[in-house]
Each structure stands twice: as structure tokens, then as C-alpha cells.
Amino acid sequence: MSSTPDTILLVGHGSREASGNQEIQTFVEQWRTRRPDWRIELCFIEFAPPSLHDGLVAAAQGARRVLVLPLILNAAGHVKMEIPEAIEHAREHAPGVEYLYGPHLTACDPILAILKRRLRKAMAALDMPDPTTTGVVLLGRGSSDRAANGDMAKMARWLQEETDHELVDLAFTGITYPRLERVVQRQALLGMKQVIVLPYYLYTGTLMQRIQRQVEHLRGQYPQMRFACGTQFGLEPEIFELLEQRAADLQAGRPESKMPCDGCSLREIAHELGHGHSHAHTHEHTVPVVLQGALAEALA
Incomplete structure (x- = not known):
């Protein structure tokens, strides 16, 4: 000891x-x-x-x-x-x-730095498309506590202000709304050609596995759009x-x-x-x- x-x-x-x-x-x-x-x-x-x-x-x-x-x-x-x-x-x-x-x-600059790095990696995987036609979805767990959801909204806003992406949305895997499918539907209507999903999770688990399945479903629903999905970032x-x-x-x-x-x-x-x-x-x-x-x- x-x-x-x-x-x-x-x-x-x-x-x-x-x-x-x-x-x-x-x-x-x-x-x-x-x-x-x-x-x-x-x-x-x-x-x-x-x-x-x-x-x-x-x-x-x-x-x-x-x-x-x-x-x-x-x-x-x-x-x-x-x-x-x-x-x-x-x-x-x-x-x-x-x-x-x-x-x-909590929502802070070090977490923002991780998200920006993950976003750059996802853009590279898509061969660096135009960020103005690439929607971003920050996808978190969701809570019945509005302050916790508000922290995620803050991170989404900070991510938009620190990048060239015109559309950075917030979605939740449960408890509250909007859900990922609805947000992607809106981004498609707004003319996004690519969508990057950034999970706001520290570690893997059943919800991270669900996110991967949901993104695969979305690829089938929107064959005209390209998708990239990040991973947990606890390490x-x-x-x-x-x-x-x-x-x-x-x-x-x-x-x-x-x-x-x-x-x-x-x-x-x-x-x-x-x-x-x-x-x-x-x-x-x-x-x-x-x-x-x-x-x-x-x-x-």
C-alpha cells in the first residue's frame, strides 16, 4: 500500500x-x-x-x-x-x-479538445468533405435532469463555434429527445451529404453497441448520404x-x-x-x- x-x-x-x-x-x-x-x-x-x-x-x-x-x-x-x-x-x-x-x-475545454480530435478523424475517414455539407450529431446518454442535458447542449454549441461545420446537433440514446434517427432525418432535409455521429460516452457497453447498430440502419435508410461514427473516449x-x-x-x-x-x-x-x-x-x-x-x- x-x-x-x-x-x-x-x-x-x-x-x-x-x-x-x-x-x-x-x-x-x-x-x-x-x-x-x-x-x-x-x-x-x-x-x-x-x-x-x-x-x-x-x-x-x-x-x-x-x-x-x-x-x-x-x-x-x-x-x-x-x-x-x-x-x-x-x-x-x-x-x-x-x-x-x-x-x-463536466463540459470543459479538455473534453472539447477530444471531440474536435475525433471529429477531424471522422472527416479524414470520409476523405475530408466540405464541412458545410457535413452534419455532426453529438449523441449522449440522455437524462431526466435538464442540467445534465444542458451540459451536452453546451458541448454541441462549443463544437460548432470551434469548427467550420454549420450544423452540429444534439441527440440522445434514451430518456429524453430528440433521438438519433429524427436528427438525421432533419439533417437530410437540410441537404447534408455526410453525417458524423460523435458518441458522448467514456466507455463501451450496451448503448455503444446500440449506436453502432443504429448507424448501420441509417446507412440503409439514407443510401444517398455517407456516415461516419466515432467511438467512446475514456482512455x-x-x-x-x-x-x-x-x-x-x-x-x-x-x-x-x-x-x-x-x-x-x-x-x-x-x-x-x-x-x-x-x-x-x-x-x-x-x-x-x-x-x-x-x-x-x-x-x-
């Missing part, structure tokens, strides 16, 4: 697809190689061990502080409520250990650098380094409305409609 008093605990979402979880494991192994002086551990919110609760408790063993870093692009219920509540519960099991909760990866150097900066900020005690929802009122609202996170850690709950409305107001 490292002599550092800190444990860095990465929190991944987890996937039903084993290859997605393995990619996260690979990321952790590569990060440990980059930073052999750090103790870096991993847990998952769902679908894979170790669980969030078990990971938080195990990370505290032999540590003075646990730096909790979500390996997640957008902040929705997991980041704003579930992880903070699990941290509260873990504090009961590890008295004397300080838990510090850092922000998720890009900017992701390592972002997390290293998050950890350094927490260690230095910078005010902006802590996730603002660690101890916020959102979980209090949930508890008042009867939706506390179960200490059984099954993650199989759903949010009642009345709670969705109250949380939407609180998140606004």
Missing part, C-alpha cells in the same frame, strides 16, 4: 456489458502506471463489483482521507444524490476518515489529466474543488418525500412523479 495518507476512489457507473467494465479497469491500471505514488481504487454505482458502498468503506482502510472522483461526464441523480448519500453512510463506518467529493468531468489523455487536476484541487483544499451537492438540500427533499436511498444498495429504485417535480425545482 502507498505511504500517502490519501486514497483516490474512482466511481464508475458500471455496465451490463462486461467489456465496458473492463475498459474502466484498464483505465485504472493505466492511471496507476502514470501515478505510481498514488493509491487509486475503483468502485461502481451499479451492475459490477465492488459496489459504491463497499468501495467507499474499503478505500478508507489505512487512509486519512478518501478523495471521491466520479468518472462520469454529466451530473444527474447518481452524482447529485446517490454518491453523496453513500458517502454520508460510509462516514458512519469509517470514523476519523475524511471523505472529500470532487466534481464530475484519452485528457481524461487522466482532468482527474489528476481534480485530485490535486481536493488535496490543496481549493474551494472550487468540492462537489457542491455534497451535503446539499436535494437529498433532504428526497427524504422528506419518502425517497431515501436504501442502505441495501440495490439501486433498483425509481423516482416518484411528485419527487421528480420537487427535484426539478430544486435543480433549476
Whole structure:
């Protein structure tokens, strides 16, 4: 075990697809190689061990502080409520250990740099067509949290402003709209000759596999158009650098380094409305409609 008093605990979402979880494991192994002086551990919110609760408790063993870093692009219920509540519960099991909760990866220039690089690669695969006739679709997971969807909209806008593409649209694989098929339909009506789909995903999984199938279907629906589809980008150097900066900020005690929802009122609202996170850690709950409305107001 490292002599550092800190444990860095990465929190991944987890996937039903084993290859997605393995990619996260690979990321952790590569990060440990980059930073052999750090103790870096991993847990998952769902679908894979170790669980969030078990990971938080195990990370505290032999540590003075646990730096909790979500390996997640957008902040929705997991980041704003579930992880903070699990941290509260873990504090009961590890008295004397300080838990510090850092922000998720969020919309930022390093992520934009990755997307621009992926876009250039896709354009090269299409033999560098005219960008004004090449539509771009930033395709993400989708959330019931409008702020999380808004972060994706910000990234789509930044991508448009930083490139020569006149049409950069946003689509989602689930939960909210528009979906990929509808966006491509609109781009076809606007005269786009090529469409580049940029998945806004860190690691592979069932949804990334679905995206590949959807693009194949679209090739059949629109034989007059050419398509290129990117891949997940969780192993890009900017992701390592972002997390290293998050950890350094927490260690230095910078005010902006802590996730603002660690101890916020959102979980209090949930508890008042009867939706506390179960200490059984099954993650199989759903949010009642009345709670969705109250949380939407609180998140606004």
C-alpha cells in the first residue's frame, strides 16, 4: 500500500456489458502506471463489483482521507444524490476518515479538445468533405435532469463555434429527445451529404453497441448520404489529466474543488418525500412523479 495518507476512489457507473467494465479497469491500471505514488481504487454505482458502498468503506482502510472522483461526464441523480448519500453512510463506518467529493468531468475545454480530435478523424475517414455539407450529431446518454442535458447542449454549441461545420446537433440514446434517427432525418432535409455521429460516452457497453447498430440502419435508410461514427473516449489523455487536476484541487483544499451537492438540500427533499436511498444498495429504485417535480425545482 502507498505511504500517502490519501486514497483516490474512482466511481464508475458500471455496465451490463462486461467489456465496458473492463475498459474502466484498464483505465485504472493505466492511471496507476502514470501515478505510481498514488493509491487509486475503483468502485461502481451499479451492475459490477465492488459496489459504491463497499468501495467507499474499503478505500478508507489505512487512509486519512478518501478523495471521491466520479468518472462520469454529466451530473444527474447518481452524482447529485446517490454518491453523496453513500458517502454520508460510509462516514458512519469509517470514523476519523475524511471523505472529500470532487466534481464530475463536466463540459470543459479538455473534453472539447477530444471531440474536435475525433471529429477531424471522422472527416479524414470520409476523405475530408466540405464541412458545410457535413452534419455532426453529438449523441449522449440522455437524462431526466435538464442540467445534465444542458451540459451536452453546451458541448454541441462549443463544437460548432470551434469548427467550420454549420450544423452540429444534439441527440440522445434514451430518456429524453430528440433521438438519433429524427436528427438525421432533419439533417437530410437540410441537404447534408455526410453525417458524423460523435458518441458522448467514456466507455463501451450496451448503448455503444446500440449506436453502432443504429448507424448501420441509417446507412440503409439514407443510401444517398455517407456516415461516419466515432467511438467512446475514456482512455484519452485528457481524461487522466482532468482527474489528476481534480485530485490535486481536493488535496490543496481549493474551494472550487468540492462537489457542491455534497451535503446539499436535494437529498433532504428526497427524504422528506419518502425517497431515501436504501442502505441495501440495490439501486433498483425509481423516482416518484411528485419527487421528480420537487427535484426539478430544486435543480433549476
